[in-house]
Amino acid sequence: MSKPFMFxxxxxxxxxxxxxxxxxxxxxxxxEDEMTSWGYQMIETPTLEYYExxxxxxxxxxxxxxxxxxxxxxxxxxxxxxxAPIARLVASSMKGEAYPLRLSYQSNVYRAQxxxxxxxxxxxxxxxxxxxxxxxSADGEVIALMVSSLKRAGLGDFKIAIGHIGYVNALxxxxxxxxxxxxxxxxxxxxxVGFREHVKNLPLSSIDKGRLLGLMKLxxxxxxxQDAAKLVQNEQGTKALAELEELWQVLESYGIEDYVKLDLNxxxxxxxxxxxVFEGYGSNLGVPLCSGGRYDELLGKFERPGQATGFGLxxxxxxxxxxxxxxxxxxxxxxFSKERRAEAFQEAQSLxxxxxxxxxxxxxxxxxxxxxxxxxxxxHYFIGQKKGEA
Numbered sequence: 001m002s003k004p005f006m007f008x009x010x011x012x013x014x015x016x017x018x019x020x021x022x023x024x025x026x027x028x029x030x031x032e033d034e035m036t037s038w039g040y041q042m043i044e045t046p047t048l049e050y051y052e053x054x055x056x057x058x059x060x061x062x063x064x065x066x067x068x069x070x071x072x073x074x075x076x077x078x079x080x081x082x083x084a085p086i087a088r089l090v091a092s093s094m095k096g097e098a099y100p101l102r103l104s105y106q107s108n109v110y111r112a113q114x115x116x117x118x119x120x121x122x123x124x125x126x127x128x129x130x131x132x133x134x135x136x137s138a139d140g141e142v143i144a145l146m147v148s149s150l151k152r153a154g155l156g157d158f159k160i161a162i163g164h165i166g167y168v169n170a171l172x173x174x175x176x177x178x179x180x181x182x183x184x185x186x187x188x189x190x191x192x193v194g195f196r197e198h199v200k201n202l203p204l205s206s207i208d209k210g211r212l213l214g215l216m217k218l219x220x221x222x223x224x225x226q227d228a229a230k231l232v233q234n235e236q237g238t239k240a241l242a243e244l245e246e247l248w249q250v251l252e253s254y255g256i257e258d259y260v261k262l263d264l265n266x267x268x269x270x271x272x273x274x275x276x277v278f279e280g281y282g283s284n285l286g287v288p289l290c291s292g293g294r295y296d297e298l299l300g301k302f303e304r305p306g307q308a309t310g311f312g313l314x315x316x317x318x319x320x321x322x323x324x325x326x327x328x329x330x331x332x333x334x335x336f337s338k339e340r341r342a343e344a345f346q347e348a349q350s351l352x353x354x355x356x357x358x359x360x361x362x363x364x365x366x367x368x369x370x371x372x373x374x375x376x377x378x379x380h381y382f383i384g385q386k387k388g389e390a
Contacts, residue, residue, distance in 0.1 A: 012113040012121025023319050024124070027153045028106060031126050031313070034152040038145050040104035040128050045085035047108070051075040057301050058084040059272040064111040078110035082312060083298065086129050091302035099132020099306055120316065127292070127312035131299065134307030136243055139276045139294060140250030146280060146290055146311050147256045154322050157283040160259055163266025164244050165273045165293070167228065170237030171215060175208045183212070187267040192216060218264035222248050228264055247276055268293055278311070282321030289317035333359045333376040335369065340382040347380065
């Protein structure tokens with residue numbers, strides 16, 4: 001294997017240049033302010049976690065985990081998401097805190113990518129977890145907060161798709177039983193053509209095939225719940241649809257129904273989520289920029305059972321969806337010669353105290369003064385002797 005070229009980065013890793021950093025910083029601060037205003041408390045967890053606990057409990061596929069060994073021979077992972085680490089935190093450092101807990105975070109997460117994937121292996125995720133509340137009101141709250149956060153960040157045109165894994169499972173299990181995993185995977189991968197072809201080849205009656213294919217049509221407003229009720233009438237399906245109907249009422253109370261639609265095809269993970277799930281899309285992006293849902297079984301794996309719901313938002317995708325450059329802070333440069341160094345320093349300090357960003361540059365260290373000056377909003381020159389000085 002040839003030695004990597006010195007300017008190459010590991011697969012899926014990215015540099016962040018100053019302009020993008022400033023854009024991300026502004027959006028990050030807006031999101032954090034919004035989440036804090038809803039009563040969510042910011043927390044941090046370690047970059048490294050044990051594979052046997054957080055790694056296995058994570059919603060991320062095993063082949064996407066970055067694994068390494070510590071000096072004691074334990075397998076560690078770079079955190080692949082934030083939900084499992086927060087569950088560990090709630091069951092340990094916060095075990096004395098009463099439910100419900102409202103926690104928020106902003107952290108880099110790491111997911112190994114295939115060579116042909118073209119996706120980042122490290123990205124910043126910002127989100128919330130509402131832990132210890134099993135009500136539909138809690139589901140509505142995190143969806144409403146997601147909508148509010150996107151608006152606060154400056155995203156104007158977006159939609160939130162809402163589904164329910166309980167309904168999907170009720171329909172698939174009712175018709176195909178143990179063979180449901182194959183169909184669920186098509187939905188998880190959003191391979192709807194593959195789903196249809198697979199259904200056509202199943203040894204089922206035309207009525208049951210029609211029921212499965214009818215799932216593909218369950219996208220739209222509240223009215224699709226009536227169509228959904230005709231496809232499955234077992235207890236699990238009825239309960240899921242009742243929750244979605246109540247959830248829609250909660251979202252209407254928040255006044256955000258124009259931002260949401262129902263999509264009962266939505267499957268975000270094969271086994272992780274247990275109830276309502278949702279994804280957010282910007283109008284100019286082909287991939288979801290945020291997602292979340294109800295996960296009522298995860299906390300039990302950490303021996304502190306609790307119903308929970310939450311969402312995570314990809315900061316890089318949100319910045320891309322907003323598509324506008326960050327409002328640039330005024331940036332001043334003071335170019336000086338050694339005779340007026342002290343004067344230049346005093347002027348810079350005065351401007352900084354007034355809130356400006358100021359670069360102070362010795363002219364002897366610049367080979368292209370014009371080129372450097374173009375980077376700044378204003379340039380002041382303190383060159384040569386002051387007037388009146390000998």
